[in-house]
Amino acid sequence: MKEDEDLELAALQRQLDDAFETTRPRASFEDELWLKMQSRRPFWARLRDVLTGLVDGVREAPAVPATAVAVLLVVAISIGVIRLSGLGPGGGGGGTSLATREGGDSQFNGQPGPFGRLPAPALQAGVVPVDGQTAPKASSAPGLGSAAIYFGPAKLEWAGQLSVQVTSAPVFRYVEPSMASADQFATSLGASPQAAQREGPGILGSYAGDGFTLSVRASTQAPSGEPFYVLILSTPPSTKGTTAMEIANAYLTAHSLVPAWPKVVAFVQSGDVTRVLYLRQFSVPSLGNAYVIDGLGARYGLEVDIKGGAVQSLAGPLPLNLDSADYPVITAEEAVRSALASSQAGPGTITPTPTVRLTTAELVYALAWAGDHSFYEPAFLFSGTFTYNGTTYVKRILVPAVVPSQRSS
Amino acid sequence: MLAERPPFEDLYRQFLGRIYAYVRAQVASSADAEDITAQVFMNAYQAYGRFEARNTTPAAWLFRIARNATLDHFRAHGRRERLRRTIEHEPVAGEDPAGMAEERIQYRALLVHVARLPERQRDAISLRHSGLSFEEVGALMSCSEDAAKMLYHRALKALRESVREETS
Numbered sequence: 001m002k003e004d005e006d007l008e009l010a011a012l013q014r015q016l017d018d019a020f021e022t023t024r025p026r027a028s029f030e031d032e033l034w035l036k037m038q039s040r041r042p043f044w045a046r047l048r049d050v051l052t053g054l055v056d057g058v059r060e061a062p063a064v065p066a067t068a069v070a071v072l073l074v075v076a077i078s079i080g081v082i083r084l085s086g087l088g089p090g091g092g093g094g095g096t097s098l099a100t101r102e103g104g105d106s107q108f109n110g111q112p113g114p115f116g117r118l119p120a121p122a123l124q125a126g127v128v129p130v131d132g133q134t135a136p137k138a139s140s141a142p143g144l145g146s147a148a149i150y151f152g153p154a155k156l157e158w159a160g161q162l163s164v165q166v167t168s169a170p171v172f173r174y175v176e177p178s179m180a181s182a183d184q185f186a187t188s189l190g191a192s193p194q195a196a197q198r199e200g201p202g203i204l205g206s207y208a209g210d211g212f213t214l215s216v217r218a219s220t221q222a223p224s225g226e227p228f229y230v231l232i233l234s235t236p237p238s239t240k241g242t243t244a245m246e247i248a249n250a251y252l253t254a255h256s257l258v259p260a261w262p263k264v265v266a267f268v269q270s271g272d273v274t275r276v277l278y279l280r281q282f283s284v285p286s287l288g289n290a291y292v293i294d295g296l297g298a299r300y301g302l303e304v305d306i307k308g309g310a311v312q313s314l315a316g317p318l319p320l321n322l323d324s325a326d327y328p329v330i331t332a333e334e335a336v337r338s339a340l341a342s343s344q345a346g347p348g349t350i351t352p353t354p355t356v357r358l359t360t361a362e363l364v365y366a367l368a369w370a371g372d373h374s375f376y377e378p379a380f381l382f383s384g385t386f387t388y389n390g391t392t393y394v395k396r397i398l399v400p401a402v403v404p405s406q407r408s409s
Numbered sequence: 410m411l412a413e414r415p416p417f418e419d420l421y422r423q424f425l426g427r428i429y430a431y432v433r434a435q436v437a438s439s440a441d442a443e444d445i446t447a448q449v450f451m452n453a454y455q456a457y458g459r460f461e462a463r464n465t466t467p468a469a470w471l472f473r474i475a476r477n478a479t480l481d482h483f484r485a486h487g488r489r490e491r492l493r494r495t496i497e498h499e500p501v502a503g504e505d506p507a508g509m510a511e512e513r514i515q516y517r518a519l520l521v522h523v524a525r526l527p528e529r530q531r532d533a534i535s536l537r538h539s540g541l542s543f544e545e546v547g548a549l550m551s552c553s554e555d556a557a558k559m560l561y562h563r564a565l566k567a568l569r570e571s572v573r574e575e576t577s
Contacts, residue, residue, distance in 0.1 A: 012569055013538075019519045020538040023430040025443055030425055033447050037421075037454050206477075213481050220459040230455065232448075234481055295458065315455060 114325035115173050117408035120400040121224065121366035121377050123151070124295035149296055150393040154386070155355040156340050162332040162361040162380070169284050169363070169378040169401060171327045174320040176372045177227050179204050182216035185229065185318060189214060189255055211235030216318060219374055224295055224367040226374065227318040236310035248276040248304040251311040259302050259316070262289045273312065278302040280317065282365045282376060290378065292365045297381055297396035322376075329401040335361070335380040338399040350388050356395040358384040366398060377402060417457045420467050421450060427468075428475050431539040434520045435479055435531060445482050449475045469545045472536060476549055522571045530564030537561050 182204035183193060191207035191214045204227065207214040212233045219227050240250040244267060252258045262281040267274060280301035281289035291299040302316030330338070339358060364381045367374060378401035385394050400407060428449055433442035453460075453474050460470055523534050529550065536546045547557035 009565055009569060012565060012572070015519055016523075016534065016538045016568075020427070020430045020434065020535075023433050023517075023520065024426045025429045025439070025446065029429075029443055029446075030422075033425070033450060034418075034421060037450060208484075213477075217456065217459055220461075225458050230452065232452075232481070234484065 113171075113327050113406050115171060115323075115327075115375065117406055118171060118327070118375055118377060118402055119368040119370050120407050120409045121368040121375075121379050121398065122295075123297055123396060123398045124224070150350065150354075150386075150395050152350055153353050154350075154395055155353055156342075156384075156395075156397065157355065157357045158336050158340060158382075159357040159384075160359045160361055160382075162336060164329065164332040164335065164363070166284060166287050166329065168326045168328050169287070170282070170324045171378070171402065172282065172322045172324050172365075172376040173373055174226070174322050176219055176374070177204065177318060177320060182227075182318070185216060186214055189231070189257075211237065219367075219369055221369040224369045224374070226367055227320065228316060229314075229318050231314040233311060233313060236308065236312070238310075242309075244274040244276050244306045247306050247309065247311060251314075252302075252304070257302075257314070257316075260319075261301075263301060264289075264291075272307055274306045276304040276306065278304075278316070284363065284378070287363065290363045290365055292367075292376065293381060293398075294367075297383070297398065327378075327402045327406050329378060330399075330403055335399050335401070336382075339380065339382045339397045342397050342399065350393075354386045354388060354393075356384045356386045358382040358395070358397065360384070363401065364398075414457070414460060414462050415467070417454060420453075420457075420471065424468065424471050425450070427539045428471060431472065431475055431535045432479055434523045434535045436482065437524075441482065445475070445478050449478045452478065465548075466545065468541060469548060472539065472541060472545070473549055476532065476536075519572070522568055525571060526564055526567055529560060530567055533557060533561040534564045534568065 186193065186205060186207040186209075189207075189209060191209035191212070194206045194208055204216040204218050205214075207216070212231055212235070214229060214231045216229045217225075217227060219225060237251065241247040245265065249258070259278050259280065262283055263278040264281065266277040266279060268277065269275075278301045279299045280292040282292065284290050292301065294300050302314065304314050305312040339361070361380050361382045364379055365376045366379045368377050380399040380401055382397040382399065383394060385392055387393070425446070429442055429446045432445045432449070433439065436442050436445065449471070453471055456474075460467075465473075523531055525531075526534065532550060533546060536549060537543070541549070543557045543561070544554045546561070547554045550557060550560070552560070
């Protein structure tokens, strides 16, 4: 009897195995979803080109070639809100300097700056789909266009112009937030902890509120990432406004989530979802605003997805208090030399080694992880493109801007 | 040192079907399953830079996201109503006949029985037959490996009774 029962259960297990094994989405779903996902991430690669050189003023984006994902319009709205206090989300550039702005490598007479010697920010291959043994794959998704990021070795040439008018730039530091900080942020949004879901790696807290869930993550080392939150709405909120930006702004304002840092607003349309991007910047005295970039060299910030006239989800940096201190920066000539001499150990290798003409360079801010505290540091982002087997690749080089004597790595 | 992370696309191609099947076993329509699966991979893609392979397997990480997304779905849409439709075999508004035709439905009846199980039993069955070890199932369900085994076997017996009742 017992044996019959065991056999019956074993047969049921086999049926379950088969049931789960054969239950699959419709054939086109895999590629459709992948395309949709690609449209949410690598658009930065194209958007970056659109925004290159755009720090001040307003410019209409050039049309992107026919793709499933169209960058509709990029409107630069430099909102000069610069503050360092933790009032409201985010912290910003500018503000009180801890060091006297004297400029040059002699600023601290060889002594470490106010934050000590700094770790160097760096690009990291991250999630770029590449083949470690052969040439990197360009995504087949039409939404990507024909560009892919190449992290492998290349012979570099400089064919652009770089002028650095400053001798120092602020470095921003934050202390890694605690779970209590995440709880406080969640409470401010009316969310309560879901205790059972807190044990995940890097998770500061998972929360649920009226019609939404919230996840708060800690900083990560590789690729460097600041603490961030993801808010997903299960019940579309009643929103004011007719345009995506009005809807996003209304929601952010109502929930005190409007970024306090300088930002440029951009829009991306993907299917029936409009993404409103608040690209983060830091203010550099005498220079203007500089974008914050991620480990791929792409600009980022707060993202608000709008669907059906309502906010669907948000993801962005967790509001944090920032301290700032001025550090001396290298000259343009030194930056170019460093870029051309940089080692390029990355996944994906094209043979023969391609020659890349770096044509653009800009001062950006990149995160350098340092454990219980991390830094947003100035850096020079060089960029150029090359073509291999009919595919256009983007090559990026990041050169830390803080002088070597003030760096620990 | 951090454990090496595979390219996200590899994870996506490897786990999409399994995640979909896991979700599909719990929701009433293929459309819902697609929506949730899409949300799972969107969230995973966004968070992948922060995924630490040394702390968990990609499978456990993805299924955790899937489990949370499914729970969110039920919270948002009312599990009771959807379950009622499933049990009564009512068509769900908006179900795409073409989509249903495309879906492999050979074992749909069995998965309907799975969907009727109590939440934790349903979860144990779905996670286990999506390819997770009992250790991973236990970790996801906040219980020990042994407790996950016991829960699974209770769920299996309950499923057998459910199937028997319908066929008798």
